[in-house]
Amino acid sequence: MTIETDNLRISFGDKEVVKGVSFKVAHGASFGIVGESGSGKSTVLRAMAGLNNDWSGRIAFSGEDAPLKRPPAFFRKVQMVFQDPYGSLHPRQTIDRILSELPLVHGMNDIDARIARVLSAVALPQSARFRFPHQLSGGQRQRVAIARALIAEPQVLLLDEPTSALDVSVQAEILNLLADLRVEQNLTYVMVSHNLSVISHLCSRVGVMIDGHMVEQVTVEDLRLGNVQHPHTRELRNLSVELEEPV
Template identity: 90%
Template sequence: MTIEIDNLRISFVGREVVKGVSFNVAKGASFGIVGESGSGKSTVLRAMAGLNNDWSGRIAFSGEDAPLFRPPAFFRKVQMVFQDPYGSLHPRQTIDRILSELPLVHGMDNIDDRIAKVLSAVALPQTARFRYPHQLSGGQRQRVAIARALIAEPEVLLLDEPTSALDVSVQAEILNLLADLRAERNLTYVMVSHNLSVITHLCTEVGVMIDGHMVEQVTAEDLRLGNVNHAHTRELRSLSVELEEPA
């Protein structure tokens, strides 16, 4: 599924927070959006998912313009994983209930089978199925959140800082899982993060956002080599190079 974003503008109560962002993602590719808090990166992602209705411009999946209010079928194609695995699972529902919601809405068959399969796809034990979110670790919860997105059998996965609330050892497991899933299912990823290393690990192309503008689009390789133009990209890169390696 190709994704085209053209001159996307998003406002919150009269204040424009995304000021004309454009980018394209090829089918099966992974695109990263990096930026600091308030740069509008998560807002772009939420508008793509259909969680925000106050936008103008063009958001198109497979060449088809996405309407302001998405029909239910849209969510079989596009799913999202949120940042905080503690806040993205209903605190009073079992994992089973959380996972079966989308199949129930869409009248899918063999729900039990689907849940079992999706749990093993994210390497969770079947015994996790009837537990509550608070009985699971942060990494396990994020796996549940990924499973919830996968059960729709989507073509596009929108990832909003999927590892920034996790410990680094768990982050490695989740990043590996996301890489494997993309390869297995030919998924298209759009991932948002503030961490350049995480973004370049998973994405081949990166858009840099500051203050509602996407100031630069660069391949991960060029970013690595330092072939960048914008001052903000350079600053983020040098911080990453300097601080993410031990002294």
């Protein structure tokens, strides 16, 4: 599924926080949006996910314009993984219940088989199904969050800083898992992060945001070589310890 935003604008009251952002993502590709806190990057993602209806401009998936209020079928095609793997999972529900919720809402069949498949896809033991979120590690909880997004068999994953709440050693595991899943399931990704190294690990193209503007779009290879134009892109690059090879 291709993605396109054109002149996307989002305001909270009188304050415009996203100011004419435009970008395209090819089917099966991965596009990263990097910027500091308050740059507007997560606000863009939430509008794409249908979690914020207060926007103007154009958001399109596979050439079809997304309405402000998304129909239920949209959420089978486009799913979001959030930053905090604990806060995004209901603490009093078992993993089985958490993973069952979306298939039940959409009237999907073979729920048991679907749960078994997604647990296997994210490298969690089947026994995790009957545990509560607090009984899992942070990395395991984020794997559950990814499994919940995958159970509807979507075509797009929107990733809102999916590793920032995790230990550095676990971050790499989750990024490698996401990279493998994109290839195996032919998914299209848009990921936001304040960390350019994390974005570079997973994405082949990057949009740089500051104060609601996307000031530059560049390939990760050009980032690595220092072939950038905007001073903020250069600053973010200099702050990154290393830029990973994209996967």
